[in-house]
Amino acid sequence: MSTEHTATGLIGAPIRRVEDPVLVTGKGCYVDDIHLPGMLHLAVLLSPHPHAKIVSIDTSAARAIPGVRSVLTGADISERVNIPAPMVVPGMKIPPHPPLARGAVHAAGTPVAAVVAQSRALAQDAANAIEVEYESLPAVTDAEKALEPGAPLARTELDNNVCFLSTKTNGDVEKAFAQADHICRMHIASPRLVAMAIEPRGAVAKPEPAGDLTMWLSTQAPHRARADLATALGFPEHRIRVIAPDVGGGFGSKGPLYREYVLAAYLALKLGRPVKWIATRSEDFVGVIQGRDQAMTSELALKKDGTMLGLKARVVANLGAYLYANTTTPTQRMMGMAPGCYQIQNVHVEVAAVFTNTVPTGPYRGAGRPEAVLNIERLVDKAARELGIDPLEIRRKNFIRPEQFPYRTGVNVEYDSGDYEKSLSEALRLSDYQELIRYRDEARERGELVGVGVSTFVEPSGGAGFESGTVRVERSGEFTILTGSSSHGQGHETVYAQVAAEKLRVSMDQVAIRHGDTLAIQQGVGTFASRSAVTGGGAMVIAIDRVVEKARRIAGHLLEAAAEDIVQADGGFAVAGVPGKAVTWRQLAAAAYGGRLPRGMEPGLQETAFFDPKRDAWAFGSHVALVRIDRETGRLAIEKLVLVDDCGVILNPLIVEGQIHGGLAQALGEILGEHMIFGDEGEVLTGSLMNYAVPRASDMPPLIVGETVTPNPFNPLGVKGVGEAATNGAPAVVANAVMDALAPLGIDHIDMPYTAPKLWAAIREAEAKRKG
Amino acid sequence: MSGKMERVTVPINVTVNGVKHEAEVEPRLLLVYFLREHLGLTGTHVGCDTSQCGACTIHMNGRAVKSCTVLAVQADGVKITTIEGLAPEGTLHPVQEGFREKHGLQCGYCTPGMIMTAVHLLETNSSPTEEEIRHALEGNLCRCTGYIHIVEAIQWAAQRMRSSHVSS
Numbered sequence: 060m061s062t063e064h065t066a067t068g069l070i071g072a073p074i075r076r077v078e079d080p081v082l083v084t085g086k087g088c089y090v091d092d093i094h095l096p097g098m099l100h101l102a103v104l105l106s107p108h109p110h111a112k113i114v115s116i117d118t119s120a121a122r123a124i125p126g127v128r129s130v131l132t133g134a135d136i137s138e139r140v141n142i143p144a145p146m147v148v149p150g151m152k153i154p155p156h157p158p159l160a161r162g163a164v165h166a167a168g169t170p171v172a173a174v175v176a177q178s179r180a181l182a183q184d185a186a187n188a189i190e191v192e193y194e195s196l197p198a199v200t201d202a203e204k205a206l207e208p209g210a211p212l213a214r215t216e217l218d219n220n221v222c223f224l225s226t227k228t229n230g231d232v233e234k235a236f237a238q239a240d241h242i243c244r245m246h247i248a249s250p251r252l253v254a255m256a257i258e259p260r261g262a263v264a265k266p267e268p269a270g271d272l273t274m275w276l277s278t279q280a281p282h283r284a285r286a287d288l289a290t291a292l293g294f295p296e297h298r299i300r301v302i303a304p305d306v307g308g309g310f311g312s313k314g315p316l317y318r319e320y321v322l323a324a325y326l327a328l329k330l331g332r333p334v335k336w337i338a339t340r341s342e343d344f345v346g347v348i349q350g351r352d353q354a355m356t357s358e359l360a361l362k363k364d365g366t367m368l369g370l371k372a373r374v375v376a377n378l379g380a381y382l383y384a385n386t387t388t389p390t391q392r393m394m395g396m397a398p399g400c401y402q403i404q405n406v407h408v409e410v411a412a413v414f415t416n417t418v419p420t421g422p423y424r425g426a427g428r429p430e431a432v433l434n435i436e437r438l439v440d441k442a443a444r445e446l447g448i449d450p451l452e453i454r455r456k457n458f459i460r461p462e463q464f465p466y467r468t469g470v471n472v473e474y475d476s477g478d479y480e481k482s483l484s485e486a487l488r489l490s491d492y493q494e495l496i497r498y499r500d501e502a503r504e505r506g507e508l509v510g511v512g513v514s515t516f517v518e519p520s521g522g523a524g525f526e527s528g529t530v531r532v533e534r535s536g537e538f539t540i541l542t543g544s545s546s547h548g549q550g551h552e553t554v555y556a557q558v559a560a561e562k563l564r565v566s567m568d569q570v571a572i573r574h575g576d577t578l579a580i581q582q583g584v585g586t587f588a589s590r591s592a593v594t595g596g597g598a599m600v601i602a603i604d605r606v607v608e609k610a611r612r613i614a615g616h617l618l619e620a621a622a623e624d625i626v627q628a629d630g631g632f633a634v635a636g637v638p639g640k641a642v643t644w645r646q647l648a649a650a651a652y653g654g655r656l657p658r659g660m661e662p663g664l665q666e667t668a669f670f671d672p673k674r675d676a677w678a679f680g681s682h683v684a685l686v687r688i689d690r691e692t693g694r695l696a697i698e699k700l701v702l703v704d705d706c707g708v709i710l711n712p713l714i715v716e717g718q719i720h721g722g723l724a725q726a727l728g729e730i731l732g733e734h735m736i737f738g739d740e741g742e743v744l745t746g747s748l749m750n751y752a753v754p755r756a757s758d759m760p761p762l763i764v765g766e767t768v769t770p771n772p773f774n775p776l777g778v779k780g781v782g783e784a785a786t787n788g789a790p791a792v793v794a795n796a797v798m799d800a801l802a803p804l805g806i807d808h809i810d811m812p813y814t815a816p817k818l819w820a821a822i823r824e825a826e827a828k829r830k831g
Numbered sequence: 832m833s834g835k836m837e838r839v840t841v842p843i844n845v846t847v848n849g850v851k852h853e854a855e856v857e858p859r860l861l862l863v864y865f866l867r868e869h870l871g872l873t874g875t876h877v878g879c880d881t882s883q884c885g886a887c888t889i890h891m892n893g894r895a896v897k898s899c900t901v902l903a904v905q906a907d908g909v910k911i912t913t914i915e916g917l918a919p920e921g922t923l924h925p926v927q928e929g930f931r932e933k934h935g936l937q938c939g940y941c942t943p944g945m946i947m948t949a950v951h952l953l954e955t956n957s958s959p960t961e962e963e964i965r966h967a968l969e970g971n972l973c974r975c976t977g978y979i980h981i982v983e984a985i986q987w988a989a990q991r992m993r994s995s996h997v998s999s
């Protein structure tokens with residue numbers, strides 16, 4: 060018997076997904092599955108050069124191909140058309156970001172010309188027939204090098220490469236450092252990563268007869284895309300409808316409004332025909348915002364006994380050449396969680412956000428969080444080693460304690476709740492930690508490179524303002540729920556229905572969840588930053604409460620009882636203590652739409668809520684790793700991995716587990732081999748799946764997933780996000796284990812990814828040093 | 832390259848999900864686009880341009896094949912099954928059921944290819960070990976699930992298929 064049709068016990072149950080029957084039979088509808096009559100196809104020619112002046116563009120051959128409808132270059136589009144980027148930090152530089160390059164390209168992958176033709180293949184042929192003459196300009200790709208005096212200018216219209224500098228200071232940092240017995244110093248860089256949603260980006264733009272525009276986009280945030288599109292094109296927002304159909308993964312990378320989306324809209328309006336653009340994987344490699352690429356230089360001031368006194372961190376963040384609306388998000392995230400789960404009040408963090416001649420960066424699963432966790436957790440481990448203190452002891456000594464919550468940290472944000480000691484203890488228990496240590500020590504005696512790592516981390520989720528929910532009771536007494544948070548794999552249609560059905564005391568099949576269409580849905584924001592349960596779920600629950608309140612009053616009216624005596628019952632409401640006196644939702648809806656209402660009450664049974672938690676929800680976790688490095692080949696094997704996460708109240712454990720597994724695979728990519736590399740001249744060296752190493756099924760390590768549950772007091776469901784748990788914590792824990800394994804060789808730092816050649820070289824060098 | 836290009840086409844005969852199709856196709860047309868755009872079978876997805884993701888996996892004469900590595904003309908005379916033809920309308924193949932049971936999908940984009948690969952595996956090996964399953968999935972990328980639930984889904988389906996085989 061499935062649990063799906065009972066009204067209670069839904070929240071927290073491992074319910075199979077409502078979405079799946081469609082998706083497993085190939086009936087999903089992704090953007091590329093949309094075919095409209097008269098539809099034309101867009102292909103975009105991208106610059107292979109990282110930095111160059113455009114001397115000339117010859118489009119005559121392309122135009123001569125039969126079936127080509129339009130060829131555009133930057134000169135054909137008004138200078139007012141730009142990808143919008145907000146002023147996140149006062150005074151930050153926002154250089155132009157046109158959909159097609161005007162005069163120069165500043166990164167490989169910059170669109171240079173656009174072709175619309177009758178078929179995808181023709182459009183591609185025509186794009187390839189365009190001749191562009193470039194004049195190379197000096198390029199800079201490394202953000203730290205871009206800050207050096209005399210570095211090439213990534214954006215020639217600026218006088219240096221700094222987009223903005225921002226700092227946060229709290230307490231008396233200098234005094235803390237002056238009083239320290241020991242200062243631990245570290246420089247660490249997180250590799251640049253590609254999100255690699257398996258569905259590439261795509262858009263279909265359709266001009267409507269009355270002058271409106273409909274767009275199907277592979278996006279995580281349809282309402283934001285609509286607003287940004289309106290700004291970019293100077294087209295009225297209320298005449299745009301954006302639909303996010305099935306979206307094949309996003310991980311942050313489908314947040315922005317991409318240049319090709321603007322071009323598709325522009326050309327559809329210009330030609331009066333629907334226009335489709337679907338990215339190839341190669342185009343996605345240089346077109347999608349990339350993740351990480353922050354370099355951190357830190358100092359931790361400590362007492363001899365391991366008490367942490369102060370933290371200084373300088374972060375150099377590589378923004379790439381152009382700003383999307385969310386390019387700066389990871390820098391803000393990084394700063395906001397620099398002290399991790401430790402009581403460090405004397406903190407100075409500064410970020411230099413830097414332009415380079417590389418693909419623009421932005422949020423990728425974690426968005427600054429993995430960098431922050433990596434930084435503090437490596438730093439703490441290194442400090443423990445330098446002071447000769449156990450890595451568990453140094454953590455326990457400095458953890459924020461449960462009774463200190465809500466806790467205002469040294470970077471002036473308030474953590475809601477947590478129990479880090481409990482989380483760590485659970486991870487140690489599940490990993491059989493003492494046994495791991497014994498195993499490592501024995502292996503070490505045999506000369507083997509085996510290491511154990513721990514990390515405890517915080518994971519802020521939610522953020523980005525409000526989300527919305529509407530609950531509409533239909534005339535039939537069934538429920539339509541509209542959420543501004545659209546799904547691209549997170550299972551919204553299941554999880555929201557579980558929560559709603561339980562709160563409304565109806566079965567799940569009485570509830571339909573709708574999302575991803577700006578015409579149907581009230582204003583909304585979207586799905587990212589692990590915010591759907593926290594913010595979208597919160598909005599929905601508030602709307603449900605309002606509907607229930609109104610329905611209770613109608614029930615009182617129908618049952619001739621005081622509203623206070625009316626209680627919710629399965630399928631509707633009843634008079635408390637009077638068996639048999641009850642109304643169903645269907646009867647309530649009939650009354651609400653049929654005028655049988657208490658005097659003065661407005662007809663209808665529908666409520667909308669906008670919920671802004673005004674604070675992040677601070678999930679947390681502890682991870683333990685056991686690794687082995689083959690001394691001869693440098694190959695890294697993760698022999699055991701324990702992930703304990705606390706995301707507050709769990710709504711559907713199956714889906715939570717799926718989020719953790721998926722995040723882990725992405726973390727593993729970062730650890731083992733994913734790395735977007737640009738050559739010294741700025742050329743793309745890892746532009747395809749042939750040389751960019753996404754984990755496959757056989758790469759997954761043995762895994763134990765555990766949990767603790769600390770309900771969040773600041774939202775209606777008591778939840779915290781979980782989507783980024785493993786991408787945040789796992790790189791740090793494996794880094795700690797790898798460094799533990801290599802410690803006997805005197806190696807104290809290697810940046811990820813830990814590819815075999817890199818580890819092999821480090822081992823050889825260390826061995827040579829020891830002998831020499 | 833410029834001017835008029837002759838668009839030659841070649842006739843092909845293929846059977847897809849039990850239905851015979853005759854078509855005229857450009858010699859360079861990839862089978863995946865023939866299925867998606869000519870036949871409207873959009874359950875077969877495209878995730879890359881280097882034959883690495885497996886989102887386009889179908890069966891050709893009973894073998895799992897990446898349909899982006901095959902030209903439509905090479906499918907002349909061939910029997911093809913796509914995700915849409917795996918089970919009669921309104922029913923699920925045990926592997927499809929397993930993916931739902933075990934939460935083997937999130938965004939669903941890799942899923943049709945994963946399922947077609949898994950079905951072929953179970954047709955050739957009814958009790959694969961976990962390692963054999965992971966090995967069989969080498970050519971299929973999933974960015975959402977971390978593969979763990981996919982492996983469990985396939986194990987679930989294998990079990991289901993074995994027991995229905997015994998009982999029938």
Ligand code: FES
Nearest residue numbers: 878883884885899
């Ligand atoms: S689309 Fe065929 S393998 Fe990627």
Ligand code: FES
Nearest residue numbers: 937938941973975
């Ligand atoms: S479920 Fe999204 S790629 Fe596999």
